[in-house]
Structures are given as C-alpha cells and as structure tokens.
Amino acid sequence: MAKLSLDKERLNILKALGKRLNYRFRDISLLSLALTHRSYVNENPHLSASDNERFEFLGDAVLGLCVSDLLTKKYTDFSEGALSKIRASLVNVKRLAILAQNLQIGNCLLLGHGEEKSGGRAKDSLLANTLEAIIAAIYRDSNFEKVNSIVKILIEPFLKDATSHYQYFDYKTALQEFCQKRYKTPPVYTLTSSHGPEHSIIFEVEVSIAGKTTQTGKGKNKKEAEKQAAKKAWEILQDEN
Numbered sequence: 001m002a003k004l005s006l007d008k009e010r011l012n013i014l015k016a017l018g019k020r021l022n023y024r025f026r027d028i029s030l031l032s033l034a035l036t037h038r039s040y041v042n043e044n045p046h047l048s049a050s051d052n053e054r055f056e057f058l059g060d061a062v063l064g065l066c067v068s069d070l071l072t073k074k075y076t077d078f079s080e081g082a083l084s085k086i087r088a089s090l091v092n093v094k095r096l097a098i099l100a101q102n103l104q105i106g107n108c109l110l111l112g113h114g115e116e117k118s119g120g121r122a123k124d125s126l127l128a129n130t131l132e133a134i135i136a137a138i139y140r141d142s143n144f145e146k147v148n149s150i151v152k153i154l155i156e157p158f159l160k161d162a163t164s165h166y167q168y169f170d171y172k173t174a175l176q177e178f179c180q181k182r183y184k185t186p187p188v189y190t191l192t193s194s195h196g197p198e199h200s201i202i203f204e205v206e207v208s209i210a211g212k213t214t215q216t217g218k219g220k221n222k223k224e225a226e227k228q229a230a231k232k233a234w235e236i237l238q239d240e241n
Helices: 008-020 028-034 039-043 053-074 080-090 093-102 111-115 124-141 145-167 171-183 221-239
Strands: 188-195 201-208 212-219
Touching: 008 028, 028 053, 028 221, 039 111, 053 080, 053 124, 053 145, 080 145, 080 221, 093 124, 124 145, 171 201, 171 221, 188 221, 201 221, 212 221
Parallel strands: none
Antiparallel strands: 188 201, 201 212
C-alpha cells in the first residue's frame, strides 16, 4: 500500500486531529491514508498513492461492532429489534457527519480539485465515510479495545436521544442508506395495485433492492405502503447481516 510523503505542515495537521481524537498514532501514515479521498488519488496518479475506500469498508464493520458492544452492555433488557434500531440511528450518515464536523475532519481531507469545488469538505456522506476510515486506521494502529474506547466516547453523547426516539425509527431512510453503502444504488418503490372502495382504498407497493424484488407493503396511501415495505426489507437485511 503506497504511502504519501508527509511534509511538516501536513504532519502538524494530522497530529492536531489525533489530539482531537484523544489518540496518538504510532504510524501516522495510517491516518493520512484514512483522509485521502479517491478524487485526490485520481488527479495525482504520479504519487502512486492509495485512497481510503478499503479503510471505509473496514471502519464500517469496526464501528458497527463497537456500537453493538456498547448497546448490549448498556441496555441489557432491550430486544434485538430495539437494539438494531438504536444502532442504525447512531451510525447513520447524518450522525456520523456531525461527529466528523465536531472533529474538523473536513479541514484535514486530501481532495481532488473537482471534489473541492463541489463542496466535498462539507458533504455529509463524504465526512461520514471518512470518519469510518479513521476508525479503521485507529484499529489497525492499535487494537479493538482502544478503538472501542474511542468510539464509546464519540457515541455516548447521542445515546439518550437515540433511545428516546427509536420508536419513531425512519425505515425508509435507514434502508436507503444501507443500500447506498452496500449496493451503491437506492431501493426502488413500485406501486403494484390499489383496491377497495373509493373512500377506503388500499395501496400495495413493492420495494426492489439491487434489481431484485424483496418485500411488499400495504397502506391507506402510497407513503404508508412504502414505509411498510421498507420496514420488512430493512429488518430482513439486518437479520441476514
């Protein structure tokens, strides 16, 4: 895996981010890699550098395990379904982007000119993915116990809000984020039928994921039917996961 050479200014930026994370890297190049977006690598082929996408993949898994560990220890009487909803609300794109903003991660990114001009440093999805990559970098640089303690510090301030509102969980948003990350394509909802008297029509919607029909939902309007289909699909995907 190719490493970028680090000048004094870049090294100071990385060390400052390490302080905000309350972690001192033994191999600071791991943090540098976690902050290197593919647009930068594509625009600088002469550097023969690597981007952070493999770290995003690893960090997503590490983060999920850390949050699962935290929730199962803290909420021993919660059902698996409740824990899954809370976990999803804690690691969604918006929440991770907020954490990334608090850590000023956007200022530390290596981006291509095109991504820079399009406001990449402030994009929620880019910030969330980078935070996952940083979590992977800490894991690679230390061990699970250390990265678990750091994730706990980052996530715990959001626990009260997540547990108070998990009953209002947005399945459509959760399914969309899951599909975008896993399959790089959003779920597609199709109205398949509507029947019943005019004052009480029942709509039926099917949701397709990655080109395959998965579940159907029924409701008094299309929105309600879509929510039901999304709920069924999301719960099945979580069980499989």
